[in-house]
Amino acid sequence: MSAGGFDPFRPPMIGSRIWEETMTAAEWCCQCTGQCGRPHAKTNGRCGTLHGTAHRLAVVAADPLATLAEAVTATERLALCESCDAGRRRAAQHTHTTTAAAHAQPELIDLTGDRAA
Numbered sequence: 001m002s003a004g005g006f007d008p009f010r011p012p013m014i015g016s017r018i019w020e021e022t023m024t025a026a027e028w029c030c031q032c033t034g035q036c037g038r039p040h041a042k043t044n045g046r047c048g049t050l051h052g053t054a055h056r057l058a059v060v061a062a063d064p065l066a067t068l069a070e071a072v073t074a075t076e077r078l079a080l081c082e083s084c085d086a087g088r089r090r091a092a093q094h095t096h097t098t099t100a101a102a103h104a105q106p107e108l109i110d111l112t113g114d115r116a117a
């Protein structure tokens with residue numbers, strides 16, 4: 001184990017008070033509701049992984065593209081298990097790429113609509 005560097009699974013990274021508040025609000029349970037790309041259908045749409053010895057939850061910014069350092073100042077935070085955090089980052093980066101590609105195409109939806117006279 002190396003000292004130094006961020007460890008999102010431990011309080012010192014984010015400030016123990018913020019970490020504990022987030023964890024308490026999350027009831028020490030992964031708050032992923034599908035952001036990672038998995039439906040979590042078996043657990044009513046929420047991951048349900050509890051913070052413990054087998055799984056440790058990370059306190060991260062709600063914005064999946066925010067860095068760990070930004071999570072400290074983020075207004076919204078989530079408690080996520082390792083696989084969900086990794087999954088949602090992958091998904092966010094993928095969305096980011098596909099959104100950029102989509103922007104290259106003209107807008108097909110006509111938002112002007114037709115007004116009833």
Ligand SMILES: [Zn+2]
Pocket residue numbers: 030031032047048049080081082083084085
């Ligand atoms: Zn999870």
Ligand SMILES: [Zn+2]
Pocket residue numbers: 032033034035036037038040047083084087
């Ligand atoms: Zn998940």
